[in-house]
Amino acid sequence: EVQLVESGGGLVQPGGSLRLSCAASGFTFSNYCMHWVRQAPGKGLEWVANIKQDGGKKYYVDSVKGRFTISRDNAKNSLYLQMSSLRADDTAVYYCARDPDEYGNGWYYFDYWGQGALVSVSS
Amino acid sequence: DIQMTQFPSSVSASVGDRVTITCRASRGITNWLVWYQQRPGKAPKLLGSSTSGLQSGVPSRFAASESGTDFILTISSLQPEDFATYYCQQASSFPLTFGGGTEVALK
Numbered sequence: 155e156v157q158l159v160e161s162g163g164g165l166v167q168p169g170g171s172l173r174l175s176c177a178a179s180g181f182t183f184s185n186y187c188m189h190w191v192r193q194a195p196g197k198g199l200e201w202v203a204n205i206k207q208d209g210g211k212k213y214y215v216d217s218v219k220g221r222f223t224i225s226r227d228n229a230k231n232s233l234y235l236q237m238s239s240l241r242a243d244d245t246a247v248y249y250c251a252r253d254p255d256e257y258g259n260g261w262y263y264f265d266y267w268g269q270g271a272l273v274s275v276s277s
Numbered sequence: 278d279i280q281m282t283q284f285p286s287s288v289s290a291s292v293g294d295r296v297t298i299t300c301r302a303s304r305g306i307t308n309w310l311v312w313y314q315q316r317p318g319k320a321p322k323l324l325g326s327s328t329s330g331l332q333s334g335v336p337s338r339f340a341a342s343e344s345g346t347d348f349i350l351t352i353s354s355l356q357p358e359d360f361a362t363y364y365c366q367q368a369s370s371f372p373l374t375f376g377g378g379t380e381v382a383l384k
Binding site (some may be wrong): 191196198199201202204213214215251261262263264265266267268269270 | 278309311313315321322323326332338361364366368369370371372373374376377378
C-alpha cells in the first residue's frame with residue numbers, strides 16, 4: 155500500500171525557516187517524480203514544487219522561488235521541503251504527492267497524497 | 278502561467294441529482310486535465326481524466342469528458358459520499374495549476 159507521511163509542520167515567525175519531511179513507503183520511491191502541493195486555510199490547491207527521480211531537476215511556483223528548496227534522499231525514501239524567509243501567505247497545509255509516471259519525466263499530476271502538514275506563519 | 282477557470286464555484290444538489298462541473302484553460306493544454314475530489318479535512322483524491330479514464334475504485338457514476346475547449350466532470354446520480362469539493366488541474370506545463378474548486382453541497 156502506498157503511503158506518504160508528512161512531518162515537520164508547526165508555528166513559525168515571519169522570516170523564519172522550517173523543513174518539512176515526507177516518508178514514503180509501499181512503492182519504489184526512487185522511480186517516481188515527487189511534488190509538494192499546498193492549501194491555505196479555506197482556499198484552493200496550489201502546486202509548489204516538483205523534483206525528478208534523481209533530484210537533478212526541480213521546478214517551483216514563482217511565489218516560492220529563492221525561498222523554498224525541494225530535495226530527496228532515495229536511500230531514506232524521503233522527500234523534503236526546506237522553507238525559508240517564510241511569510242504569512244505561506245500559511246497552509248502542505249501535501250507531499252506522487253507523480254504516477256514511473257521511470258519517466260513525469261505526467262505532472264498526483265495519484266497519491268499524504269495527509270498533510272500544517273505550517274502556520276505568524277508572530 | 279495557464280489559468281484554470283472552473284465553474285460553478287458551488288452547487289446545491291440532492292441525492293440522485295445529476296451534477297456537471299466545467300473547467301476551461303486559458304490556453305491549450307492538449308487534453309492534460311485531471312480531476313480530484315476533496316472531502317473536508319482530507320487530502321485530495323485523484324478521480325481521473327478524459328484521456329486516462331477513471332482511477333481504479335472510482336464509481337462509474339463519475340465521468341470525465343471534453344467538449345471543445347471545455348473539460349467536464351459529471352456525476353450522474355449524486356450519492357451522500359459525493360458531497361465534497363472538486364478540483365480540476367492542468368498537467369500540461371509548469372507551473373501546474375488548479376481550478377478554483379467546486380463545492381457540491383446538500384440542498
